[in-house]
Amino acid sequence: MPPELNPALPLHPDAAPVRLHSPAFQRDPAGLYAMLRRVHGSVAPVLLDADLPAWLVLGYREVHYVTGNPELFARDSRRWHSWDRVPHDWPLLPFVAHNASVLFTEGAEHRRRAGAISDVLGAVDSFELRFEAERAADAAVDSFAGAGRAELMADYAGQVPLRVLAGLFGLRDDETAELERDTVTVLGDGPEAGMAYARIRGTMELLLERRRHRPGADLPSRLLAHPARLTDEEIVQDLIAIMATGQQPTANWIGNTLRLMLTDDRFAVSLSGGRRSVGQALTEVLWMDTPTQNFIGRWATRDTQLAGRYIRAGDLLVLGLAAANTDPQVCPVAPPGRVSARGTAATGGNQAHLSFSHGEHRCPAPAPEIAEVIATAAIEVLLDRLPDLRLARPVEDLSWRPSVWLRGPAALPVEFTPLI
Template identity: 65%
Template sequence: MTDLESALSSAVQLYGPGFQRDPGPLYARIRREHGPVAPVLLDGDVPAWFVTGYREVHQVANDPQLFARDTRRWNRWDRVPQDWPLLPYVAHNPSVMFTEGAEHERRAGAIGDALGAFDQFELAKHCENVADSLIDSFAGKGDADLMTEYALRMPLTVLAKVYGMPRDRTPALVRDIMLSLDAGPGALQAYARVQRAMTELLDDKRREPGPDVPSTLLAHPAGLVDDEIVLDLLVVASAAQQPTANWIGNTIRLMLTDERVAVTLVGRRESVGQALNEVLWHDTPTQNFIGRFATRDTYLGGRRIRAGDLLVLGLAAANADPDVRLAAPDSGGNHAHLSFGHGEHGCPYPAPEIAETIARTAVEVLLDRLPDLALAVAPESLQWQPSVWMRGLTSLPVAFSPAYVALAAE
């Protein structure tokens, strides 16, 4: 059994352009050469364990007593510079992301109650209205970039209503959330701007409460204080925006490039659910997640894990684990993927259902409105966002018949 220090000589760099283009083969190579738990170097060559096995990710996520979320346990803080681009993922704050035990139940329960209080039928109708409005903005052109003009604008535009947020504030919020999640230059500054935006929203709701998530959290019997609500609003907004936008974009790409799901107009709506689920298995928007921290010395996947070691959850790698894929090859009807996380810190109910409503509606309305939609460039020329953590396109150029669209939109 080797611990992290003795395994560093063979550690893999978990950053760089290879993970941005086609990370699947790299995940497979890491698993093949290092097993289900591999030593890796994060940005700045900060060491960590990378958990690639489905069973091992499930075990880590399902045991919060042994693999916990409080980042103050990390035994490598002395290696982290103040401008480290991944700091937003690990800098401890009083958000629900870093709580544990009874405190996490209190906070996650309040979020679930606030999200669940919003009528799901009203949400679905609002999603349709948002999708139609966004499509109207480019329907007459005959071409569009479905990432910048549609997928990236859809989730937070929907969430603006759930949050009771003025829609004119959403473009800046989308930009800053993208910057903070990409873990590149300016990530820390973008995160600070998102936090200020949530503080302003909470101040608005205290003055004029409404049927929205911030107002519900303010009045919730859990007794949340302002700092907790602000940071939890930020967590929900971040989780709703980039992963859902990438889910939409990756699904549209799949349907335009893969003959198995790019079927006739009559069958397209029926194949949307299959495509959405297939993306979660094979091109999941959240590829890797930081992470869990061992509370004591233990063993995992043939590795000796020391107390305080960081474990990065390789969600995409685990979904592609040959053991689970051979056991359940039909991804179209199999929902056992780990794309929403798992366990205490998995995506809380009803957040996955809300994300699916947004993504499914976005794809279905688009296909209904633009039935001759086609990719405007060669599939191999599409560029991916430069992130090891998220999987999404930088652009998705398409072409369609503007005359038909203009008529359909009237």
């Protein structure tokens, strides 16, 4: 339980909020989280685009508490008291504007909707999924194997989950290519995010109509036939949510793991085969470089207090998943440069990270397993086929994509012996 309300505590935004969209964040988000934790504690006042105020929840315990108490920190964004300050072209609108998506439902309605998604994802055959992921990975490698060089984020990490998800959705090739571009644009929260979101919605509407007349063994068809009796609008919005939370985060999970394995001596010995270290590397990335580093958001249903901060009804809270995973009070990972006696980071098989969130709004149970199958297959196929894979530039020249929300390399150029 959080401590009792203290009226003497400063009210946001008078407590020196920090802009998340800043050069300091782009250069070193971990350093910014550490500074915020030192100055503000586990809950820090921040400013989003257009200087709209929010609370960034940095502490593991606090993120766990917020996500575990949906009656106090809820998902319906219509509770936000700052809507009158939101510009019509605000780049974060696709993330916070209330719609019929499962993401904004609560209580019994959320359980109905999330249950349907869990059912249709749970019906995906894991062996068939692994086969399709390996096939997508092989096809991606074939496209650059003879060149002796590649850019793994664009040519590989982004391609494999996209092709697998496109198959699960029953999308055509032309729809898949456009969807990839638009998904990256939306998650990049730039000025074109609104138009890209509209195109994604149009694609899902056409797909749903097609599956209504020609059903198959795909996610849209299964949602149409599900006993929850979802409306067309609900299905369209949920398909968008599944694609948005499945493609780019999985691509970044693959990219971050490859970056780790190509730059950390603890994994270098495994590049001739890779299989012994892939699972460990995937887990370590979820702790140290989680693909979704921040998630927007939760809205307080009443005045309360969290980690010594007075939270007003209608305040917006951003879940600092990356900061929570590296909270010094709980982080199980050895500091950089320090390893355990067995030569590995201290994560081991610890799965208590918050990378998939927590509580009733965490990723539906089958989703993380699907993402892990895709990511594991992608990395293993690449390392098996290109055993001498190596970075084409010094590690200090690698940069991260400029996103407050996602964590992934801007590019991952590599070299290898061409396959003839």
